[in-house]
Structures are given as structure tokens and as C-alpha cells.
Amino acid sequence: MTEQQKVHPVSDDFAAKAWIDKEKYQALYQQSLDDPEGFWAEQAKRLDWIQAPTKIKHTSFDSHNVDIRWFEDGTLNASANCLDRHLATRGDQTAIIWEGDDPNESKHVSYRELHAQTCQLANALKELGIGKGDVVTLYMPMIPEAAVAMLACARIGAVHSVVFGGFSPDAVAQRVIGADSKLVITADESVRGGKQVPLKDNVDAALTRPGTEVCEKVLVVKRTGGEIEWKDGRDVWYHELVDKQSSDCQPEEMNAEDPLFILYTSGSTGAPKGLKHTTGGYLTYASLTHQYVFDYQDGEVYWCTADVGWVTGHSYIVYGPLANGATTLMFEGVPSYPSHGRMGEIVDKHNVAILYTAPTAIRALMAHGDNVMDSSKRDSLRVLGSVGEPINPEAWEWFYRVIGNSKCPIVDTWWQTETGGILISPLPGAMDLKPGSATLPFFGVMPALVDNEGNLLEGAAEGNLVILDSWPGQARSIWGNHERFIQTYFSTYQGMYFTGDGCRRDEDGYYWITGRVDDVLNVSGHRMGTAEIESSLVAHESVAEAAVVGFPHDIKGQGIYIYVTLADGYEPSDELKKELTQWVRKDIGPIASPDVIQWAPGLPKTRSGKIMRRILRKIAANECDGLGDTSTLADPSVVDELIENRASR
Numbered sequence: 001m002t003e004q005q006k007v008h009p010v011s012d013d014f015a016a017k018a019w020i021d022k023e024k025y026q027a028l029y030q031q032s033l034d035d036p037e038g039f040w041a042e043q044a045k046r047l048d049w050i051q052a053p054t055k056i057k058h059t060s061f062d063s064h065n066v067d068i069r070w071f072e073d074g075t076l077n078a079s080a081n082c083l084d085r086h087l088a089t090r091g092d093q094t095a096i097i098w099e100g101d102d103p104n105e106s107k108h109v110s111y112r113e114l115h116a117q118t119c120q121l122a123n124a125l126k127e128l129g130i131g132k133g134d135v136v137t138l139y140m141p142m143i144p145e146a147a148v149a150m151l152a153c154a155r156i157g158a159v160h161s162v163v164f165g166g167f168s169p170d171a172v173a174q175r176v177i178g179a180d181s182k183l184v185i186t187a188d189e190s191v192r193g194g195k196q197v198p199l200k201d202n203v204d205a206a207l208t209r210p211g212t213e214v215c216e217k218v219l220v221v222k223r224t225g226g227e228i229e230w231k232d233g234r235d236v237w238y239h240e241l242v243d244k245q246s247s248d249c250q251p252e253e254m255n256a257e258d259p260l261f262i263l264y265t266s267g268s269t270g271a272p273k274g275l276k277h278t279t280g281g282y283l284t285y286a287s288l289t290h291q292y293v294f295d296y297q298d299g300e301v302y303w304c305t306a307d308v309g310w311v312t313g314h315s316y317i318v319y320g321p322l323a324n325g326a327t328t329l330m331f332e333g334v335p336s337y338p339s340h341g342r343m344g345e346i347v348d349k350h351n352v353a354i355l356y357t358a359p360t361a362i363r364a365l366m367a368h369g370d371n372v373m374d375s376s377k378r379d380s381l382r383v384l385g386s387v388g389e390p391i392n393p394e395a396w397e398w399f400y401r402v403i404g405n406s407k408c409p410i411v412d413t414w415w416q417t418e419t420g421g422i423l424i425s426p427l428p429g430a431m432d433l434k435p436g437s438a439t440l441p442f443f444g445v446m447p448a449l450v451d452n453e454g455n456l457l458e459g460a461a462e463g464n465l466v467i468l469d470s471w472p473g474q475a476r477s478i479w480g481n482h483e484r485f486i487q488t489y490f491s492t493y494q495g496m497y498f499t500g501d502g503c504r505r506d507e508d509g510y511y512w513i514t515g516r517v518d519d520v521l522n523v524s525g526h527r528m529g530t531a532e533i534e535s536s537l538v539a540h541e542s543v544a545e546a547a548v549v550g551f552p553h554d555i556k557g558q559g560i561y562i563y564v565t566l567a568d569g570y571e572p573s574d575e576l577k578k579e580l581t582q583w584v585r586k587d588i589g590p591i592a593s594p595d596v597i598q599w600a601p602g603l604p605k606t607r608s609g610k611i612m613r614r615i616l617r618k619i620a621a622n623e624c625d626g627l628g629d630t631s632t633l634a635d636p637s638v639v640d641e642l643i644e645n646r647a648s649r
């Protein structure tokens, strides 16, 4: 039997205690499709509304008029739902367990403390002139203040835009400008794997770029006490301003469709898009999926290893768990520091019941052999989760056997920044698991497969993954550019949301995501547009032209392979390769580090001048025998040249 055919049935014992078993899933899923209004009206009751919604669903995927509204006459406050409403019943319960990069550093923040800190920062934000509708950029380490900052924005109706702490000054500048952001919240430095990352220096550099003058203030958390520059009048120490504030701040009454946050993500073309997420639908969806997909039970410690800079951190470290009154663990460091056993050691130290991580992290550990987890027992684990990219069956089985001691179901959760929450995933008490498959849709989600012409495919089939109707967690627009939103997601296939992913559906109706079908790379679960990397490269004086493709990489899933045509007067050299590598890292961030650079005197192009990436991908993957039809190339001989000089790795 190949790994792909293996099935791990739901255990009766697990199903008996789970929120959702097979029958419940079938019944609720059917109901969610037959009567979406009734189903979601009921689910919305899990939140505390100021004005309960009476209008539930108003959505159109028609490409002439994409309009998505949920609970549109309801009002609420997201931070009140994550904090205030828990105070009476669980004020002293731990909301956030923080585990520092240094294994000797950790702390517990109770719901009462988190509430007080959030109110204090909310009052401080007001003092800085921030109010409803203003955009605040967060560029922060994985410390509780990151969650506090998100919740404080939500409390006063400001919109947060979190920028991943591994991104470059240019990325920060681009996002500050794109969202007209008046304030940046950062820290002096972050600490990861024993190394300092100069966040404040990066913000300083970002704010020298033209257009960033909109940003008036920088609020700085003292994390390490490292040396930083200080700009009087602009920079404000977090502790100096926040500690003196009142811990009482009335939450702002927000409409369900008021924006909660913007989050930038890469697409196949152009600059990263700022996806706009709103309040009522997003929070309902994040909270519901967190409870059911992870089968979260009251009192359990739940750990999502993502960074808050990604959507996974938004929905499944902060909003979902806190709306549910969960204890959520936040880890500052990396799984390999101080040793590769760290993840298991954290599980033991904090009694983690649910561990949600990424295939790239699993593969990296797996490369060190089964003994890598010997320093921990991991007996507390009950459910495992995977997100960010397809998990290969070998990594799935290793995760199950070595990390989960062969007793924890794995939920392979497929979703996107655009979807706000998990759309296709097992519910651990309801689905028999097939390693490598995200299995079946969540309540209210209608996935479908279409061929390249947009024809719906029935039964077992492979095609492009689309979603036929809206769900409450869906992004409503691209910040400041609704036309681009429509263009990107709703115009490829009429009346459908196009995910950009390819997918296979098997005879049991299980979905198997095969990866992106557009020019988006997925490197260690991080999305990057090939266009972004190419435009960075051609900005270097030595580069005449560049083409970027992904290739299979054992740990990262996909690696970055770059073909460079040099400008006149430049000669290939190892020094130049190093320089270009540094250039891209500095421009976009270390996650965009090229794995391979190949000099390409010419690139394969059609007669109309389009680069044939299909061919470049094959050469990068060393599949030079199956190049397919090259007869439409303007100059087929460039292909032979590229194969001959294929970079060795």
C-alpha cells in the first residue's frame, strides 16, 4: 500500500468526546448549505453583540458587482469579545502563555491582565491621536504586546496592519504608504534563535523613504534594551506612555462590516495586496473554526507556532482562541534553538494539548531523525494541525508517529489570507484521515473544481479550486482597490471565487491540494510572487532580465530558482551571485533568499515575448527530458544552452 492510500479512521473514543462527530458533521454541513441564513444567524450568537444582527447574508460573486456583507446591521467590538466577556467567568485564567526565545524565559498573562494592558494601550493610542478608521502598522516580535496592540486597535476602532518582523525596511515602507498609516508600533529588537533582529533600525530606514511622511509617531517596546537611534518628537517609548494610562477604556461600538485589519499578501502580479477583513463575520468564523477544527476543549493549552505577521497568527493565535476563552501559547523563538528538541520541550513544559504547525518545520525536524524528539514525552498532546502548504504523506506520518506518539489526529487545514479562516480541513472527531489530504469542507463552504475554461468538474477529478458561495470570514476587498480584488479573484471564473490553487478530489469526495497554479511561490509556507523577486533583481544595475521559478525543495517545499541575464559589461562570477543574493534579501527579506542563481545569456520566450516559465520550471526541477512543445519559442537554442549550464546544487 502506498502512503497515499493509507487511512487513519477516527477513533470511537475521540469521536465520543469531540464537539463534532460524523453524524453531526453531515447534518450541520447539509443545514449550512440548505439554509445559510439560518445556520449563520445561529452561529453568530457565539459572539457578544451590542446590536444583534437581523440581516445575515448579503453576498454577490458577480464580477460586475462583487459585494460581500455579513451581519451588516449588527454592532460589536472584537476586543470586548476576546477580553471583557471572559472576565466574570475566567478573569484569572491564563489567556497567553509566552515562551521566550531563551528557554529560561516565559510568563503567563491572565485574561484580566490582558484586558488591563489592552485598555492602557488603547488609551495611549487615543493620546497619540489615533481613532476609529486610522491604520496602525505593527512590526513586532512575538511578544504579548503584539496581541495587546492588535486588541487595542480593535478596541478603539483603529485598523491594524501587521508586517512580518522578518520583512525588510522597504516592505515596511510600502505598507505604511499603501495604508496611509499614521503610527508604527515596533520594538527595539526582536530575538530569534539567540540572534537580535534590529526592528527599530528597520523602521528608521523605512521612514526615510519618500511617501512615509504620513507616519507621525513610532511607539517602541523595549524588548532587549539594545542600542537604537532615537528621533525626538516622533519616537515614543511604549512603557513611558502606556504604563501611566488608565486600565479602563470603553470599547468602541463597531459595525459588523467595519474593517478590523489589513493584511498584505503576495499575488502573481504587482505589489503585495492589502486584504481587508471586517469585524463580525471574521470573528464569528475564526472563533467557530478554532473550536471545531481543533476540537478545543475548555482549559486546554493550545499552541500555534505561526508568527502574528501571517494570517495564521491573526486567526489562530489571537482572535479565534481569545474569542473562545482559550489559553493560547505564543513562542518568540524558532524550533531549532537552542536544540532541535525545543518544540517537544515546550509541549512538555506547558502541557500543550493542541499543536498547530507547518510542514516545513516538520520536514526540518524529520531531517534530524526520529531521536530528535527524545528530550520530550509529549504525552499532553491530543490534536495536531498543519498549515501553509501541502504536507507530503511521509512528513504527515512522521508528524503522527514521532511528534504525536501515534495517538493524535492531524488536521491538515487548507485556507488563505483571503479566506480569513480554515475552509477545508478534517474535524478530528468526524473525518477519517488520509495523509496528504485536507479532506472535506467546513460548514458553509462550497468548494468546487473547474477546468481551465471554467466548466465544473464532477466526482473524482483534478482542476482549479474555486469556492461557489461566500462564508463570513472572507476578505471583503483589497485596501483601496476594489477593482483589483474583483480582477484577481472573481474574473477568472464567472461567479466564483478563484483560490489560485490546483486540487484533486478523490472518489470519497476528499480534497487534495496540489499547490499554486499561478506565479506564486510557497517557500516554507510563505507566499511570494515571482514578479516581486524579479522586479527586485532587475533594479540591480548588473541585471538585464530575470526570471524566477520554484523547484522542489526537501525542507522548504519549494525553493527559489533564479535565471539572470546580465547587462552589457557585466561578467558572471560567484561574487556577483552573492551580491544579488544579498540584494534580494535586503529588498524583500531573508525569506526571499535565492536558493539557486543560474546565468542565462538568453531566456526562452514566445515570439510575442512572453517568458515560457513552464520550461524554466522543468529545467530547475531537473526534468529536462519532458520539456514538451518548444516549437513556439522565438529561439529554441536558448533551451539547450540553459540545460547544458544548469546550475548544480
Ligand code: 6R9
Pocket (backbone or CB within 6 Å): 265, 310, 311, 312, 386, 387, 388, 389, 390, 391, 412, 413, 414, 415, 416, 417, 418, 438, 499, 500, 501, 513, 515, 516, 522, 525, 526, 527
Ligand atoms: C493560511 C495560509 C495560502 C496558500 C494557499 C495554498 C497554501 C495553505 C495549505 C496549503 C495545501 C494546506 N496552503 N494551507 N496548501 N495544504 N493545508 O497559509 O495563508 O499565507 O495566504 O497562503 O498556502 O497554496 O493558497 P497564506
